[in-house]
Amino acid sequence: MAATPGPAEANDMYFEDFRVGQSFQSPPHEVTEGALLQFAEVSGDKAPIHVDADYAAGTQFGQRLVHGPYGLARFFGALHDLHIVDSTVIGLLDTNWRYLKPVFVGDTLIFDITITRCRRTSARDRGVINRHVLLKRDDGTVVQEGTTAFMVQARTSADPSSDPSALDFCGPGWTKDLAARLGQDEEFVAATRSFDGTIGLQAGTVPTSLRIYKGAILEAAPKALLGPTFTVQASELVWAQLMTGPRNDFIPRTLRGEFSLTGSGYDYLRLTKALMRIWETAREMAGAPV
Amino acid sequence: MIESQYVDLGGSLAYVEAAGEGPAVLCIHTAGQSGVQWRHTLTGLAALGYRVIVPDLPGHGRSEPAVGGPVRDLGRYAEWCIDLIDELGLDRPYVMGCSIGGKISLDIATRISDRLSGVVAMAAEVNAPKPGGAAALDRGMEDASSPSRTDRTYYGTLAVCGRTVPAERVEMIAAMHRREDPIITTSDLIGWFSHDIRAGLANITCPTYLVVGDDDFWLDLDQVAWTGSQIQGARTLVLEGIGHYPMEEVDDFASVADGWLRTLAEDAARAR
Numbered sequence: 001m002a003a004t005p006g007p008a009e010a011n012d013m014y015f016e017d018f019r020v021g022q023s024f025q026s027p028p029h030e031v032t033e034g035a036l037l038q039f040a041e042v043s044g045d046k047a048p049i050h051v052d053a054d055y056a057a058g059t060q061f062g063q064r065l066v067h068g069p070y071g072l073a074r075f076f077g078a079l080h081d082l083h084i085v086d087s088t089v090i091g092l093l094d095t096n097w098r099y100l101k102p103v104f105v106g107d108t109l110i111f112d113i114t115i116t117r118c119r120r121t122s123a124r125d126r127g128v129i130n131r132h133v134l135l136k137r138d139d140g141t142v143v144q145e146g147t148t149a150f151m152v153q154a155r156t157s158a159d160p161s162s163d164p165s166a167l168d169f170c171g172p173g174w175t176k177d178l179a180a181r182l183g184q185d186e187e188f189v190a191a192t193r194s195f196d197g198t199i200g201l202q203a204g205t206v207p208t209s210l211r212i213y214k215g216a217i218l219e220a221a222p223k224a225l226l227g228p229t230f231t232v233q234a235s236e237l238v239w240a241q242l243m244t245g246p247r248n249d250f251i252p253r254t255l256r257g258e259f260s261l262t263g264s265g266y267d268y269l270r271l272t273k274a275l276m277r278i279w280e281t282a283r284e285m286a287g288a289p290v
Numbered sequence: 291m292i293e294s295q296y297v298d299l300g301g302s303l304a305y306v307e308a309a310g311e312g313p314a315v316l317c318i319h320t321a322g323q324s325g326v327q328w329r330h331t332l333t334g335l336a337a338l339g340y341r342v343i344v345p346d347l348p349g350h351g352r353s354e355p356a357v358g359g360p361v362r363d364l365g366r367y368a369e370w371c372i373d374l375i376d377e378l379g380l381d382r383p384y385v386m387g388c389s390i391g392g393k394i395s396l397d398i399a400t401r402i403s404d405r406l407s408g409v410v411a412m413a414a415e416v417n418a419p420k421p422g423g424a425a426a427l428d429r430g431m432e433d434a435s436s437p438s439r440t441d442r443t444y445y446g447t448l449a450v451c452g453r454t455v456p457a458e459r460v461e462m463i464a465a466m467h468r469r470e471d472p473i474i475t476t477s478d479l480i481g482w483f484s485h486d487i488r489a490g491l492a493n494i495t496c497p498t499y500l501v502v503g504d505d506d507f508w509l510d511l512d513q514v515a516w517t518g519s520q521i522q523g524a525r526t527l528v529l530e531g532i533g534h535y536p537m538e539e540v541d542d543f544a545s546v547a548d549g550w551l552r553t554l555a556e557d558a559a560r561a562r
Contacts, residue, residue, distance in 0.1 A: 251449035252507040270437035276445055 015127035015154035020167035021244040026078035026111040066103040071144040090151040097146035108138040116236035120160040132237035169203035169239045179220035189215040191274040200228025204236035230263030243286040305352035310336025314383035318391030322475025324351025334544025349474045360477035364485040368397035386410040400490030408497040408554035415513040423483040452505035454531030455539045491520040497554035498524040503532030
């Protein structure tokens with residue numbers, strides 16, 4: 001009943017082996033007609049757009065559509081093919097998936113997987129790894145995209161607060177370190193000297209806030225009593241890229257709509273320089289070039 | 291030596307610098323900026339045997355504001371440049387511009403191609419107007435709704451310089467760009483978003499170079515390519531690792547520009 005031992009096991013990754021920004025690419029996978037029909041059988045979704053070629057020829061697509069969830073299912077196949085957690089995986093925790101473009105028989109699919117968060121659980125001997133997944137055709141077009149978390153064994157049992165926090169964006173350790181550095185940063189202090197409010201930051205679903213009065217950070221915590229004056233939010237993937245990329249490219253990312261803003265747009269603009277100091281400081285923490 | 295003069299154009303004084311002897315090259319600056327962007331090109335191209343003319347557009351640099359207030363129509367800048375060409379008696383000049391200056395250069399070419407030796411339009415494409423962008427900019431004309439404007443110009447400029455440009459040069463470009471009048475810049479940008487010369491591109495008969503940096507996130511490279519496809523014989527060049535301001539970013543830009551102008555001259559000779 002034990003997992004078959006084999007050379008693959010030597011490659012298995014434990015919680016401590018994952019790092020935010022790490023990426024994996026699957027080998028290409030060609031979608032065959034046989035796979036489409038088998039998937040229809042297994043899922044029971046035998047809608048004519050999937051299985052009836054004559055019918056599909058008359059639709060806007062002109063051919064049969066591969067089931068959307070086939071792409072998602074193949075992600076787990078691609079992951080298996082990488083043989084990186086065969087013996088260490090504990091379980092799948094969640095999947096948030098978007099179907100952006102149709103997939104057809106004959107398409108060659110590739111998965112780009114980026115690690116976006118690594119957090120040890122309170123059980124200490126295991127951790128949760130978040131992944132951002134892009135499903136692309138071999139011409140680079142993104143056809144499906146999503147995030148999915150899984151639980152993996154840790155090598156050693158340890159207090160979660162002793163794990164590195166420099167890439168745990170908006171987490172408690174990260175926030176504490178950021179606030180300590182910003183408090184010593186003359187430019188940040190000067191840029192917030194006329195500000196009485198709270199800067200909210202959010203990476204994926206993890207929020208944090210910096211309560212500021214006349215250049216002093218009064219509190220750094222997930223929540224402020226009155227809520228943030230404004231909150232700047234982006235996916236964990238965007239945070240990982242901004243914090244580990246070759247340069248601080250916050251501005252082009254805002255132009256591409258990768259960041260969203262809630263709360264006072266006026267105060268957000270007013271604190272442009274303070275925000276730039278936050279990104280630069282967080283990049284320093286992450287070890288990126290500044 | 292750099293010669294400078296004030297020229298009366300349409301009832302307001304235009305500040306114009308010139309240097310060198312040879313084929314004339316009119317250089318047009320970007321939104322909100324001034325002829326100072328061409329300071330190295332001015333002397334560099336002059337040394338290579340050109341008569342280089344660098345005006346400050348009305349309301350910019352040392353030129354007086356345009357009569358009637360800030361200009362929101364790049365077509366008016368194009369007319370203004372043609373008036374300047376006439377006033378200075380420039381004979382078959384090249385016109386080189388960047389960003390709105392690039393669009394203005396193309397606009398000039400749609401009107402008087404037969405009187406130009408060629409056009410170099412950098413960081414410019416021709417597109418359908420984007421009224422949504424212009425509406426947001428209209429709000430930004432009020433200081434009260436546009437906080438930290440200079441910081442945003444500064445950081446925006448830092449970000450849109452190319453990855454190959456040394457940090458000290460990028461810092462210099464951004465520091466100089468923040469010396470702008472937001473009302474003038476915003477009007478220029480409204481002009482950028484609302485200008486539509488798609489129908490005129492077929493009128494461009496002089497040799498044309500479209501130049502764009504691949505780090506210029508303000509521009510859509512496909513749209514630049516499309517613009518090139520609409521102009522007879524146009525050349526399109528992508529500069530690797532350069533952003534929105536080639537004349538300020540590229541090492542020894544004057545020599546590079548000289549190469550482009552020579553290519554345009556050869557194109558013209560072949561066409562004859």
